[in-house]
Amino acid sequence: MNSLVIAALCFVGYFVAYYTYGKFLSKKIFKIDEALECPSCSLRDDKDYVPTKKEVLFGHHFTSIAGLGPIVGPAIAIIWGWVPAVIWVFFGAVFMGAVHDFGSLMVSMRNQGRSVGDVASKLISHRVRTLFLLIIFFELLIVIAVFALIIGILFNMYPASVIPVWGEVPIAVLLGYLVYKKGQGHTMWGIVALVIMYVTVVIGAYVPLTMPSIAGLNPIVVWVLIMLAYAYIASVLPVTTLLQPRDYINGHQLLVALTLLGLGAVVAHPTFVAPTVNMSPEGAPPILPFLFVVIACGAISGFHSLVSSGTSAKQCESEKDCLFIGYGSMLTESALSTLVIVAVGAGIGLGMTQSDGSILTGTQAFTTHYASWSSAAGLGAKLGAFVEGSANLMASYGIPKNISLAIMGVFLVSFAATTLDSATRIQRYVVGELAQAYKMPALAKPNAATFIAVGTAAVLCFNGGFGIAEVKKGALALWPLFGTVNQLMAAMALLVITVYLARRKAPAYITGIPLVFMIAMTGWAMVYNLQNFMTKGNMMLFVIGLIVLLLEVWMIFETLVVMKKVASGEAEPVEDCA
Template identity: 40%
Template sequence: MSSLWLLIVGLAMLAGGYLLYSRFLAGRVYRLDPEFTTPAHELRDGVDFVPTNKYVLWGHHFTSVAGAAPIVGPAVAVIWGWLPAFLWVTLGTVFFAGMHDLGALWASVRNRGRSMGMLSGRYIGARGRNLFLVVIYLLLLMVVAAFAVVIKNLLLSTPSAVIPAWGAIVVALVVGQMIYRWGVSLLLTTVLGVAALYGLILLGDAYPITLPDPVLGMSPATFWILTLFVYAGIASLLPVWVLLQPRDYINGVQLFVGLAILYGATLLSAPDVVAPAVNDQVPAGTPGLLPLLFVTIACGAISGFHGMVSSGTSSKQLDGEDDARFVGYFGAVGEGLLALGAIIAATAGYATLADWQAVYTAFNEGGVAAFVQGGGSIINAGLGIPASLSATILATMAVLFAATTMDTGVRLQRFVVQEIGEVLGLRVGKYLATGIVLVIAVGLTFSAGAGGDGGMRIWPLFGTTNQLLASLTLAIVAVMLMRKGRNPLPALVPLAFVFVMAFWAAILQLGTLRDSGDWLLLGIDVVIILAAVWVGLEAVLAMRDARRRPVETDEDDRRALEDVGS
């Protein structure tokens, strides 16, 4: 089958979701009000609360939620065949992810930019809030530590990505000044920023950088890990407009250029999908499609991490509430487009079925490497771009997206630590909170040795934790809708489906961890399951209570804002 069918049908479904379903959600369910005063204006401080052009904010939001996950998940999940992955990405993006991301953004904006963890205190209860914060912190720890390992491995395996990966920071700093200080038009800034990024990619391809061993008394792996955490800590403390926001925006545009290159090459070369639609000859040891498909592909279908970004940083920068549809829902669509590209690259980027099977010899054998290799082949065949440069483009894309998620993750963890301190009656400053975050994350990353691969130790729990968190976020959104007398079904249907699949996967994982004797992960998994069940039960009680309460108005929201988190 030609990959053109996947591309055309996938694009049509995602476009239809944004043009039709997101309009329904914005107008009939969330009822976005352009006159509502957003936290960015009400609490403007020039550091975290900054009213932002919706296109720039979309770039920040999209690249923060994307990371490497919408590449890794689909490129692994195609081991079960391209059809299940394709259906989950497209339908999940339209009816699950878009609704979830837009809902989390709207809920936080209506509560002065508070995180979903703190909102659970108002809508579910104090016990639910405390457990919610624990799950959020563990999830963010997984993201930060694991993505540091992903970036380190890409910098070591693709030295041509080193110059563009670090040079992008300088580009972002200049872009921030152009937008906020020098008054340069956004269009000109975008063109110059993207041109600079691709100039760095060409430079990196011509001059790959391989670090000596040792470097400053450390192995290259150790050096990259420590450098990444120092960068993430600094980036998380700077005002969002200085680095985080412009870096994410220009990376978002760069990604769409990269996707245009991949999609254009697919249109021109029309490679055949060599992977089976449903693979009935999976390698030995591959887990069953149900329920693992729905936790293997998280980002790209629905992801609890998105709710953390929506309520952690994006809600503090939303200029007008009506911008939430573009930032939240279209941010999810952008990630769906990336996941679609990953599916095409990982299934049509190989000459024969035997070549594809040689890569997919075991579960988790796909991922970024399959995306870079397969996508590079398609770009080379369709556009004639040299294979090495094609690989550099895709590897740089993966590094930049993983880095933006990592620095956003550190910033979000800082917020969570401060919120936990608030619950305990302690005032934790941003520098102390950031230090706590970095010490724990670095400790986990080096827990397996100087190679810095310890960050992957708790990563097996990410999929189930992430999806359980998504269902709990949807529970808060559903309670809000019920209190306002609105239709909760757009939230309840994905909530029920995702919770069942994630809980099923978590229970199966208990057996796997028990058999492997990994008692640390087993204990963490038990804590996560118990916390999710407890919060879920509290949410059910809150939904029952919401049906008995008088319908809340916007004025009720304003009066309750001071009590959020209490």
């Protein structure tokens, strides 16, 4: 099958979905009201609550939800075949992920920009709020620790990305200053900033920088320490100083990457060398339910609800922008995942460089790289397939390989860094909400809450020592739980949105059907993992995973009680507040 045909069909489908199903959700289900004052205006503090142009907020929102998720998931899940991957990425995004993101944004917008976990207190019960916020804290703890490590690994893998990624920081600060302090137009200066950033990409391609060992610490460990310090600073700064302008640049960087990959798909139009369907790859877990866990961000991800309700709801200046930001950004992320599937499922067949310097092409390139689950499971293997496939697509119209590798390396690190600092900022909000709920206002202050967010991640990374093996073991200790916890959290966000719709007498089946599907699939995956942890004697993961699963069951039970009251007319309709 020609990959260009599949990509074209999906892209047309996203366009149609936005203007049909998206508009239906906006007008008939959530009933967008442009006259309502948004939290960004009513609670404006120019630090967290800042009214923002939708084009700027789209960039910030998209890069925050994307990270490496829409790349890594499809790059490993294609081992089960390109057809299952494409089907889940497309239909999951249109009918589940985009609804989940849009709904989380709307519920938060109408509740003072509070997170969906905090809003659960009003819609369901105070106990559910605490349970939800604790699960969110646990997930973000893993994200902060792991992404600090991942960025260190990526800098080590792609030294050409060091100058561009760090050069983007002063460029973004200057852009924020020009737009917010001097009143300059964000479009023109955003383009200028992007051009300067790509000049640094070319410089980085010819002047790669490698971190040396410092004080006996492995270079990757040094990067982890630097990234945790950076995450702290980025989290406490006003959002308009660094995060928002940098993500605006990254939003443009995404459009460039999509254009480059799309053009490569048109020029090279490679056929898929990945199998259509492969139900039993060597060493892989069963395709059902794990397809729906491995591919998260490209279809539906619980982390997105934290971004929608954690940061974006505090910056959206009008409800009419919510469809573009919430629903539209999820479809854009799904489009990126579609191109990733093309790159690793077809582009890799144009040539895959082996460790000995030999180049494999066609089906042999794919089957060698994806010989088994273990051979394709490492970070280097996942990203290597994407970068090589992308470079092949760009080479089809003349971009030198060293430049294309630098472009994709910067793209990967930039999005990973956005996930890190957005997760840290959201964790700060979560700590603050828990502190306020339990009458500890001192811990709700930005610096104290951020110290807890970064400090707990540092403890996870360095509890075994400062050697590279110990840091990897510490940061990745809880990673096997992340996929299922993240997807179960998506189910919990859908649960809150479903209760919200039901209590407003709106059609709750819109989110109720995705809710049941996600609970079934990810609950199934969690039970499978618990059995695996028990078999291998990993009692820490077994106990933590079991606790998370029981907390989820408890939340579902409490929600069913509320839904019963709603159905019988005992529950009062909810009142929205900006």
